Amino acid sequence: MTVSVRAYSTSGVTHTSLTFVRYSVPHEGHAYYNDDTILLDRQRGLAAVFDGVGSGPGQVASRLAARVIRRAWKELHAESRIIPFSTLSNPEGLLLDMFESAHQQIILEGERRARSLQEYARYPATTAALAFFSYDEESHTYHMFYAHVGDSRIYLWRPEQDLKRLTNDDGYLALKILDGSITPEDALRIDQASCISELSRLEKSYFDNRNGITQALGHEKSVEVHTGHIDIQPGDRVLLCSDGVHDNLTDQTLALLLEKEKPTTVARKIVQRAIVSSHQNVAENMRAKSDDMSAVVITCATIS
Incomplete structure (x- = not known):
């Protein structure tokens, strides 16, 4: 399902809209479960991709992280709308708190699983890439705040500019x-x-x-969360994806897909192209790798 969220300017001259689309497929070797988890709260402007580390425990971690952050986000923002920028305080602290809550809950779940199994167990862990949007009614623009741990990535595509990777892999x-x-x-x-x-x-x-990767939520007792923010302009597209996507596709290919594909189908097209790449002969394309693949794309449009 595709949902567009509109933020109306007080001047009544222009409206801006965010369109959120998602697509995810599991590794062909375990089609019955997916270690990736996508979190979307379109009405409140939140999107995240989690990539569980290791089959089985990874799914536990990615789903738990999504559940903890979804609950915390809804408790903080009871109204089903994009957060007005004028009411937003300490967005970096908000991101850090949500990630820390997920991190601690995954650690506790790992300890619980180890006790119940009474033997060596692989502790659950997950990468995370998250972004939320706030609307500035004075400038009629969106601000995007983001955080990540691990190697799930966030990209910004802007018309007439090179694709910009907003995150650096751990x-x-x-x-x-x-x-x-x-x-x-x-x-x-x-x-x-x-x-x-x-x-x-x-x-x-x-x-x-x-x-x-050098760190993930649940992986160690402490984790360094990377945060940032950027203004979003009409025409911009934001991509959040797991490494199954960016391992198979170069930035050049991602940029072309973000430029050419429709807002309602772009996430699916990106994952489908990654699947095609994963099936190529490694001698011809050394990027080819089977994996869980997930993408979220947010498109910012101007409406007359």
Whole structure:
């Protein structure tokens, strides 16, 4: 289902609308369950993608994170509407509190599962990428506040501009940047490679390990949540996706899909293209990887 949420300007001259669409498919190897979980509260302007770490416990973590954050969000904002910017205080603190609540509940669930099984159990954990929107009635614009942990990503596509990745993965390539092995420019080039001829042997080893994440909700006793904010303009599109999508598709392909596809079908088209990529011969496309795949796209439009 597609829902458009409108925020009307006090001047009565223009209206802006956010259209939320989602699409998710499980790994073809376990079609009966999906370790990804999508959270949408369209009326209140919230969207999130969670990617559970490891089959089984991962699904527990991603669903629990979505449930905890959905409940906290609704308790904080009882009215079914986008939050007016004039009433919003400490949005970063709000994001941190929601993520911390989910993190602690996943840890408790892991401890409970370990006690009940009375044997070694894989503790549940999940990545998270979340965004919420607030409407500024004075400037007639949206503000987007976002947070993430792990390697689920948030992108901004704006007409006539390059695709902008708003999040940096908590992953192996980030570690190689920190230890001086590669530069941020090298990391981006390695991450975006599609053919083995584009990389040296050492860089290929970095590429093969790029899925290793350094933190996730529920993974350790403490977690560093990354936050940010950006103004949203008419014509903008925001993509939240799990690594099953961005591992299979380059930023260039994502940008083309965000530019060309309809607001009501763009999330489905992105996931379907990722599925096609995952079935390609690895010798021809080294990005090909079967995985759970999830995408949420929010389109901001101007209505006369």
